[in-house]
Amino acid sequence: DDVERRYPARHYIMVDDKLRILAAIKGAWGDRVTTVFVRQGHYAIDPAILAAYPPADVTIERIDQLPRTLSP
Numbered sequence: 001d002d003v004e005r006r007y008p009a010r011h012y013i014m015v016d017d018k019l020r021i022l023a024a025i026k027g028a029w030g031d032r033v034t035t036v037f038v039r040q041g042h043y044a045i046d047p048a049i050l051a052a053y054p055p056a057d058v059t060i061e062r063i064d065q066l067p068r069t070l071s072p
Helices: 002-006 019-032 047-052 063-070
Strands: 012-016 033-038 058-060
Touching: 012 019, 012 063, 019 033, 019 047, 033 063, 058 063
Parallel strands: 012 033, 033 058
Antiparallel strands: none
């Protein structure tokens, strides 16, 4: 709620390498947020973690792919 109050928008994008964080945000915000999972770092490649949470809306392999992924 604090984010919405400080940064009002019609839609938000959350980028992280931790699926548990993305899943929690998606659960709270629903369709108002697009989650982007960056498969970089040890959280992003652990098979147990990957199996424990739902997939993000978008998955990229490296953070440098983000601008191209989000471009119209």
